[in-house]
Amino acid sequence: MSRDDATTNERDASSDSDESTDPDTPTGVDAPSADATPAVVAARTAADPPDTTEVRELAAAAGYAVVGEITQRRREDPTYDLGRGKTEELMRFVGDADAEAVIYDGSLSPGQTFSLGDLLPTGTAVIDRPRLVLELFGDAADSRAADRQLELARLRYELPRIRGAIARDSGEDVRLRPEGDGRVLDVEKRIESTERALDEIADDRATRRTERRDAGFDLVALAGYTNAGKSTLARRLADDVADPEPAGEPTDLTTTLSVDGSPFETLSTTTRRATIGGRRALVTDTVGFLDGLPHGAVRSFRATLDAVRAADCALLVVDASDDSAALRRKLRASLSAIRATDGPVIPVLSKADEARAGGGDADDLAPAIEAYEAAVAGLDSDESPVVESLRSPVPVSARDEAGLSELAAAVADALPTATATVEASNGGDAQAALSWAYDRGVVDGVDYEGDAVTVELAGRPAVVDEAERRLRGEDSGE
Ligand SMILES: Nc1nc2c(ncn2[C@@H]2O[C@H](COP(=O)(O)OP(=O)(O)OP(=O)(O)O)[C@@H](O)[C@H]2O)c(=O)[nH]1
Ligand SMILES: [Mg+2]
Missing domain, CATH: 3.40.50.11060 (GTPase HflX, N-terminal domain)
Structure with a gap:
């Protein structure tokens, strides 16, 4: 050129x-x-x-x-x-x-x-x-955490600009002044205290994740670019029951949100109860990613990042109606925010109905899958270890419900699972243990023979272990 x-x-x-x-x-x-x-x-x-x-x-x-x-x-x-x-x-x-x-x-x-x-x-x-x-x-934050996250993103954005304005007015770099500058110190202090508050919220959430897992729930998180279709899919996956939170919990469990296709429809993580492939799960909907944002801003959305990283299974939702270049750009932005996850990641090609409508053959998703695969082929696993998990997307349409059972099967397959068969003598203790196991959704079958009961267990490994101990009448260790 x-x-x-x-x-x-x-x-x-x-x-x-x-x-x-x-x-x-x-x-x-x-x-x-x-x-x-x-x-x-x-x-x-x-x-x-x-x-x-x-x-x-x-x-x-x-x-x-x-x-x-x-x-x-x-x-x-x-x-x-x-x-x-x-x-x-x-x-x-x-x-x-x-x-x-x-x-x-x-x-x-x-x-x-x-x-x-x-x-x-x-x-x-x-x-x-x-x-x-x-x-x-704006001021639309609908939870304590979202409010703090936004404040942190704002302060991180403002700090270098305040420094720049001072340098411009006074001709000196305030970072070189031994006593600092009042305005800068004030913003720095607010950044620190907001970070501390967010650390506390993050600790609370981590404790809650542990409690939820102990109660037998699998934690599934939906992640993806803004407007990818996460919230619509989260609502489709959810059971039609109230959330399992005790009253008085921080309000990150807002219910149905309006859907009008504008960016950042979701401003807080939202968790709902769901049954996926017969397993009791909590599905967390998160705030969408966007490219072109500095890392400080992305890092401020910690509730989203933590929920996705710590999930037992994360669904990375990508919009099947995008072309390959847009898909790659949005995947890059999502991966650079998430980086690595503790659990498996399942790529979900959302809005399959639109991708189908775009092609000649009403049922042909091949062009959308090809565009997706071309986008993934252009990513390097050095960008994020998650790239490796992105082959074979599951196409779904939240609109016409196509692909939802295949998605449920893929999630159930990906979740950590243990099975056990326990034989116990039937009695009050065994019934109490059985009821405990039922409450946590790990009972796969029960067979009574004489005064013995045989229980098939399947589910979260730690819960299956605990159920096994209780059925055997061993000390639960709790
Ligand atoms: N055709 C079609 N449109 C869908 C489907 N799922 C979602 N949409 C539309 O896509 C737009 C975005 O959906 P949301 O579920 O709000 O997307 P989101 O990923 O939660 O977006 P943010 O919260 O802004 O990050 C809305 O206009 C939805 O109606 C689908 O399966 N098919
Ligand atoms: Mg949303």
């Missing part, structure tokens, strides 16, 4: 009109509400042609009306991220369109944000992707 700018590709609102007669309505997003803030999307992207669908959807969901976009394919410019010429074009475009914000599809350094702000018409907000996501979450 002779020149960085040679492949510059841009599109403005007026060239967006192929799907709409209204030049102010960008393609791919719903018509903005009247009080939406007019914004221009700017992106430096390697993709050719550039794809701004996702950032436009995020912007629309956060209350912006995208009036156009400026994109460029080149290496990062240290001052503006985009090149100088392109940034001046952006400046003119924002002025002409009367836009109030620039939505930057990437992470800007504090310095780049300031430089861009200086060049743009006075008062134009510069919103990079991490800030857009924080805005999108």
Whole structure:
């Protein structure tokens, strides 16, 4: 390539009109509400042609009306991220369109944000992707943990920007000042105390996981990119009964959420009781992943990461209606957040009904599976040990319920299982032990003969062991 700018590709609102007669309505997003803030999307992207669908959807969901976009394919410019010429074009475009914000599809350094702000018409907000996501979450946190997680993500985002603002105003790096700076120290203190609070919540949750396992539940977690179909699938898998939490527990067990396809529909982990392949499970729905976020922001969503890592089986939900490139990008983002898991991972190709509808043959899922396999083939197991588990996805449709029994069978197969046959003399003690085992869902069969009872046990290894000890009348060790 002779020149960085040679492949510059841009599109403005007026060239967006192929799907709409209204030049102010960008393609791919719903018509903005009247009080939406007019914004221009700017992106430096390697993709050719550039794809701004996702950032436009995020912007629309956060209350912006995208009036156009400026994109460029080149290496990062240290001052503006985009090149100088392109940034001046952006400046003119924002002025002409009367836009109030620039939505930057990437992470800007504090310095780049300031430089861009200086060049743009006075008062134009510069919103990079991490800030857009924080805005999108807004104040909607629906649990104590989600609230703290959001606060932590916000503080981690703000800290380098506060340092940058001080350095800009005073011309010195506050990190070199021995006494520090009050504003920085304050944010650092709040980060520490929020981290401590989240550590405590994480400890509580770990204890609760242990208690739930001791009570005979298998812990299954759904993970995946935002909008992949996790919550819809979680509701399909769930038993139609109230959650098993005692009253007064932290409220991470919100019930049904609205489903309208906007990103970050789920803001907290949510756990429901389910019976999967005859096993008593607790299915945890989690917050979706998104690419282009700094690690600090991703790490803030600890409840999601912990639930997925510590699950007895994690379902990685991927949207079968995506093409191979989108699938790979979303898989990468998901894997880089999850990294490794303690238990097995089952890839689930969701929205199979849509993938089917897209093909010629109504029942043919082969193109969707091929696209998925091509996406996985492009991943390296160095990226995450989980890559190895991603072959052979289970296609499901939560909408028409296709594939749900195959998924249940795959989960039941993947769960840690022990079996035992115990013969005990029938009596009060054996009946008490049997009732204990029934409560924990590990009784596979019971046979009475004379004054003996033979019990077939199958289920979580620790629970089967304990049931065996109790049936034999041995000390339970509890
Ligand atoms: N056609 C079809 N659409 C589905 C299916 N499952 C989910 N969807 C749609 O996909 C969109 C996202 O579904 P959710 O279940 O909210 O996705 P999610 O992964 O929980 O999303 P976040 O919570 O935002 O991360 C919604 O518009 C659903 O109606 C399915 O099996 N078939
Ligand atoms: Mg969800």
